[in-house]
Amino acid sequence: MVKKLISSALALSLVFGTAAVLPETTFTSDNMITASAAGALSGAVDDTINWAYDGKGKLTLSGTGFINEIGEDCKLFDKVKAEDITELVISEGIEGIGYKDLFDTLVNVSKITVADSITDMCANPFYNTKWYKNALKKNDLVILNGILIDGSNAKGDVVIPDGVKMICDDAFVADIDGLGADLDNNEDGKWISSRTYVYYNKNIKSVKLPESLKIIGNRAFAGCSDLKKISFPDSLERIGECAFAATKLLDSKEKIQYIDNWLIKVDTEESSSNNFEIENANKVHDLKIKDGTVGIADYAAGLSNDYFSSGSRWTTVLESVTIPGSVRYIGNYAFNRSQDLKSITIPKGVVKIGDGAFEYCTSLKKITIPSSVKIIGYWAFYNCSSL
Template identity: 30%
Template sequence: MCFRKKLWSIVLSAALVLGTAIMPANMIFAASDNESQLQAMAVKSGTLQYGDSFKWTLDSKGTLKITGKGFLYLSLDDLGDIKNDIKKVVIGSGAKEIHFSFWSFSGDASLPKLAEISIPLTTKVLSGSLRECENLSVVTGGKNVEDIQGRVFEGTKWCQSTEHVVLGKTYIAYNGTGKNVVVPEGTVAVSEAAFQSNKTIEAVTLPVSVKKIGSYAFKDCSSLKKIHGGSSVTLIDYDAFLRTPWLDSLNETTMLGKVLMKYKATAKDYTVSEKVTQIYEGAFSKCDNLESVTIKGKITEIPRRAFENCTSLKKITMPNTVTNIAYGAFDHCSALAKISLPSRLKKIETGAFIFCRSLQNVQVNGGKTNTKLQSIEDAAFAGCNNLKTLTIPWGVTTIGDYAYGYTDGGGDENSERDMVQKMMWGDEESVPKLNAANIIGISQSLGHYYAKENGIKFTATKKGSALKKPTVMINNSGELSISKVVGATGYEVYDKSPYDKHWCKAGTVKAPVRKYMTYELKGYKYKVRAYRETSTGGYQYSAFSKIKTTK
């Protein structure tokens, strides 16, 4: 027996002999209060199943205490049985990043009695949502929070409690009516949607400490005409200034801190300085005179619509630091005939090169197959009517619908519109195929199977060993069982609802596990393929299993 338990035992024994005289005043209670006092000492406890190792305890006063170190994922899945008892959450020192997943399908308050949260000094990043914790009115601690990903506190009483809502080094929300707003010194980040849809703000002053502006931060601020300061800004998330007079009226090349917001000039050639940390979305959009761009900075993304409708652009030189080419980045760059993609590129997003009609040659890492490219999304090269060949590295694990090999046929606005509508509705049979389209790659790679499935010629540069396709079964409980495929590293599960025309990747099962829980909804279709990771970082795939439907 530990010392404290032994001491407590002695005190209780003495109390029974001597009465209540030796007991502290706050321990004296009438016989009728015995039950409530015993309940006050009761403690519930458990372990969180997501994130790093964290434990929780709940006392009868409704205080939930969380202890552990690392990444804390706090979810209703762990707290569902006690959600109506929680009044206060105290997170102990050690949580470096916290993700809140407090929401419900019904829309009811997920933690109806939660009024207070205490965040430790060790926490720098918050994400997720407390949106349905509508009675949350007090947030303490969090002095070192410098990044809030998403609208974590939106809809809570605390987020509406003061004119300037700030947590640590992050500016969360503005609830005032002033025309000129000064963000406090020491702020490192302006959070997502912090000023969104404010109709009165005309000017905002950012301190030198601000480095990041979150997505939608100033979206639809219809009176915002001036941004002052912000000399240290290095990152601005998508749509941060969408539909603001300030952004819409930029008529010259403009920087906000180290972010290139807008390029406006008549020069044919332009070099992005190595001091630039980010190119903002649409920065070069509709620059008709621009023929050549060289990017010298260490940017990691070519953003959404960055060069759309640059109809004279013939050459783009990107640094090897680029890992993502975003949605519509080169949409309608009709003069672009050749492009060399960086060796570290991981993703080509939806419509990145759509309707680049002159494009004939695309190379990743000089045409080598052992690149870092993993994903080519929907319609990435759709409407590239002169792109007769495309090399797809065998490290690619995702190829979207219409990614390559489809054309609009006519080459005018009407045919483009018609093609886009058909792709959106999944009308695969009526979207014209690109004549003589050819995919080059290693056999049994995903590029090989994409070519087979879409009726595109495939030229193998190397033979890969085939995997047998798996067989699948779905039992009455909705559990999908996958047969073992010799040599497989794992299995990819795809599903399609009764209302969809496209298959979606539902999940991945790593060998030796061969079980997957479906939605248990009637009429869902499932198919599975095996894959193998190669020693050189590539992937080889089997054909898909026969389709199974939930009953």
């Protein structure tokens, strides 16, 4: 996810990130319900997200930041029956939708509107709505206001149409968490992380991406085992974690893996197994990113909470990084937990440093950031205690 922060505010980003500014319509944080004429109701989901129900089936969510829940802590469903909601509007200002099951009770929603401000979306949060089920019957690619939500039925050579700006998390995974499927009786059911069962989509051969595309979400094409051809548009700004895991685009034998002009994954995870000395010696300690690379994917040389192995010390062996002048985007957590990394120079030309990009780089004593950097994500240098 990307939270915008001007580079001149670097010092604040180390600790605080960006504070959300609440609109005048924000309700009090005690989640009180406000009633008006004709059965209309309104209230607060949390300190930054408000809800309003028009009494006729339309639910509107407004505010700033991420929607992470709508029913548990706020009193929305104490007054409004989920089955009475037929239209969902997510207003301008909201940046992301945080959980797959967020709208799972809104089974009768047949119309959905989402704002252009959405830049992050979990795996198809609308899967249980009438809108999604109807859309899936009509199209192999389910798209909502420029967001590709589902491509699990896609086959062969896939062309993603112009206007798509984001491919959401798990978009081309055929099944998430066993929804609508019996994992116990299907050999295709795979354990891909600490939280997600998936069915691999084995039917995609190639993907053509539009010039409008900016974001490829986490695990978007993970497990598309026959996917062997793709090229990235110049518009692309972010590739999520494990976006192309278990595809033919990557060679697991390579220590440094690229797709097109993006660095996708580097073998840096420090081992604590009985053979740790041999295993760690074979990993990448000094990383020189090749010229022509324009982007570094999320967690490319860093570690994830969900994907680090049981034999890991939860740190990397990375000691030095050379970034060429061609790089424009450094992904979320790209170099996190590189505790032996002492200095790094961000070349002129980089415009974005992602969330947590260098967090827990505890030995980092020097970093040079050029004026070309316009966006620094939340906690980009969190717990860099030597800076």
